Amino acid sequence: xxxxxxxxxxxxxxxxxxxTFYAVLFGIPVGVLLHLTxxxxxxxxxxxxxxxxxIVNIGRSFPFLILIVVLIPFTRLVVGVSIGPTGAVVxxxxxxxxxxxxLVEAALREVDKGLIEAAQAMGGGTxxxxxxxxxxxALPALVAAVTTTVITLIGYSxxxxxxxxxxxxxxxxxxxxxQYETSLMITTVVELIVLVxxxxxxxxxxxxxxxxxxxxASSVRVGLRRLRTSVDEATLGTVDAA
Amino acid sequence: MITTxxxxxxxxxxxxxxxxxxxxxxxxxxxxxxxxxxxxxxGKSTLIRCLNLLERxxxxxxxxxxxxxxxxxxxxxxxxxxxxxxxxxxxMVFQHFNLLSSxxxxxxxxxxxxxxxxxxxxxxxxxxELLDLVGLADKAQAYPGQLSGGQKQxxxxxxxxxxxxxxxxxxxxxxALDPETTRSILQLLRDLNRQLGLTVVLITHEMDVVxxxxxxxxxxxxxxxxxxxxxxxxxxxxxxxLARELFPVxxxxxxxxxxxxxxxxxxxAATRPVISELAxxxxxxxxxxxxxxxxxxxxxxxxxxxxxxxxxxxxxxPIGFLREQGLQVDVAAVxxxxxxxxxxxxxxxxxxxxxxxxxxxxxK
Ligand SMILES: Nc1ncnc2c1ncn2[C@@H]1O[C@H](COP(=O)(O)OP(=O)(O)OP(=O)(O)O)[C@@H](O)[C@H]1O
Ligand SMILES: [Mg+2]
Numbered sequence: 001x002x003x004x005x006x007x008x009x010x011x012x013x014x015x016x017x018x019x020t021f022y023a024v025l026f027g028i029p030v031g032v033l034l035h036l037t038x039x040x041x042x043x044x045x046x047x048x049x050x051x052x053x054x055i056v057n058i059g060r061s062f063p064f065l066i067l068i069v070v071l072i073p074f075t076r077l078v079v080g081v082s083i084g085p086t087g088a089v090v091x092x093x094x095x096x097x098x099x100x101x102x103l104v105e106a107a108l109r110e111v112d113k114g115l116i117e118a119a120q121a122m123g124g125g126t127x128x129x130x131x132x133x134x135x136x137x138a139l140p141a142l143v144a145a146v147t148t149t150v151i152t153l154i155g156y157s158x159x160x161x162x163x164x165x166x167x168x169x170x171x172x173x174x175x176x177x178x179q180y181e182t183s184l185m186i187t188t189v190v191e192l193i194v195l196v197x198x199x200x201x202x203x204x205x206x207x208x209x210x211x212x213x214x215x216x217a218s219s220v221r222v223g224l225r226r227l228r229t230s231v232d233e234a235t236l237g238t239v240d241a242a
Numbered sequence: 243m244i245t246t247x248x249x250x251x252x253x254x255x256x257x258x259x260x261x262x263x264x265x266x267x268x269x270x271x272x273x274x275x276x277x278x279x280x281x282x283x284x285g286k287s288t289l290i291r292c293l294n295l296l297e298r299x300x301x302x303x304x305x306x307x308x309x310x311x312x313x314x315x316x317x318x319x320x321x322x323x324x325x326x327x328x329x330x331x332x333x334m335v336f337q338h339f340n341l342l343s344s345x346x347x348x349x350x351x352x353x354x355x356x357x358x359x360x361x362x363x364x365x366x367x368x369x370x371e372l373l374d375l376v377g378l379a380d381k382a383q384a385y386p387g388q389l390s391g392g393q394k395q396x397x398x399x400x401x402x403x404x405x406x407x408x409x410x411x412x413x414x415x416x417x418a419l420d421p422e423t424t425r426s427i428l429q430l431l432r433d434l435n436r437q438l439g440l441t442v443v444l445i446t447h448e449m450d451v452v453x454x455x456x457x458x459x460x461x462x463x464x465x466x467x468x469x470x471x472x473x474x475x476x477x478x479x480x481x482x483x484l485a486r487e488l489f490p491v492x493x494x495x496x497x498x499x500x501x502x503x504x505x506x507x508x509x510x511a512a513t514r515p516v517i518s519e520l521a522x523x524x525x526x527x528x529x530x531x532x533x534x535x536x537x538x539x540x541x542x543x544x545x546x547x548x549x550x551x552x553x554x555x556x557x558x559x560p561i562g563f564l565r566e567q568g569l570q571v572d573v574a575a576v577x578x579x580x581x582x583x584x585x586x587x588x589x590x591x592x593x594x595x596x597x598x599x600x601x602x603x604x605x606k
Contacts, residue, residue, distance in 0.1 A: 044319070118340035120321065121294055122354040122405065123330030132353060136344040213344065213385050 011085040012167035015157040019092035023100040031104025059098035067091050088165030100149045107141035108134050140211040147203025151196050243441045244270035249302035251288050262288040264465035275435050275442045277452040280462030286445045290413050294332045307408050333402030337414040339394040341386040347397050348382040354404040372400040392423035412444040428455050449487050480572050491547040493531025500549050501557045506570040507544035516567050524560045
């Protein structure tokens, strides 16, 4: 029983790690592009903004279970298999990219316009503004966004697990639900809760470190409170969607 | 150093149009501190943002250091390489400092140098040198969040100087600061202007700022420059609103049937006993409503508001006498007196006034 739990935990971590990796890898450029093509922004482009926004919205409104099924051919094409932890990474990442991209967009929107203007006034171009102003200034909010995404993915990976993706969700489903091993199911759920809590604590710690750089204590606290509420809202939103 | 011709900016939002700039011709000479003053919404920020083309003018041209930026910028909405290169040699400081909270003070000053692709060693050397210049050498490793407002603005100034600019633009750089700090920042700008020969254009809504450090000034109203010139020229211009604001003399007339006259003393005229001479020669009773001495633009100047009995037309001769003494005489626009007699104070007797012509001759 214990090795079973251990193996499935590893599977869950595997799925969450890689899907987060791809969510960040693709979500940041998409989020940046969404932000920069907004009306009045640096690369204002209504068409690109609307099209990209629509794709992101479609991706976000797809029920995850259906997404897995719809993506099966694509998953097989990309990773060769459509089930197991490896097969689950594809739909998880596809679901997480638009989610994370929106969080990135929101984080960038909070960056003071005056800073962009200052960079422009010193002769900075678009790349300078992205890499030296927008992303570094939004870093604490981006870390908070990653935290939210990881937690969301832990939840999603359990769903993926239940339909053959492996991991803790699978364990809870096959042993706990189908074979009435209540204790195992409870253990699994507790482990998921612990996992989520640890991720949130770690994320908050990093955010606090980053946001705390050289600011006075009071402003840090206010900033953190805001971040945390936005994280809570985001998490609630996904629970509903899932 | 900076010339704009017919600079116009119209903001369109939906079917609403706001003309923020309406044909502005600005002339800023090399090495001077030039103040632009005006009420909120007059278009000051729009003007200064047009000087480095952060804002694209709807029409008109902007020339900075002999370079026509409007021609350089091309048509597209994005800044091309040529415009960006030109901008990197025009410093700008902001009301809210606009420092990156994610970078240390030194790294903030290095940012423009990174944009100019200066190598790391040189960047660091230059940033430290500039921080030393603004008196913040010991704060290089601090974060902006750990500094006071005045210190942040010093960092902002150091950053603006990193590209070795010939021109520094300042939009309300002291408006977020207390009076004491304001003075020290103005002093710093003055020093930089003198030491580096930096041309400074500053926007403000405080007359005191103009009075303290400006060589020239412009007054904006509704998107237009209604007065501009050196401070001396402005003070010597009869009826100049800026001069009156720069150097106000208070005092209300004691009754309707009085003529109020503002007298400005420059140089040697200040030492002659003109008032008692006037009283003796014409046998008039003169009340002094207000008077002040001050230093404006580095020159001693005196102003006095006096009251003569009787209406303007009864006082044409004494006023003429004052003008003959080489004084600058403004018949104050006291509405009651002027309206009832139908005398427009602007339609003064054609006695020559030692006034330098205002506006737009000889830039540079
Ligand atoms: N981006 C914009 N879109 C539309 N209207 C604008 C915009 N920026 C400025 N305006 C308008 O242009 C006019 C001039 O604004 P500007 O900011 O230049 O005034 P200002 O003299 O700097 O005022 P303040 O002293 O309050 O800073 C105002 O009527 C303002 O509402
Ligand atoms: Mg303004």
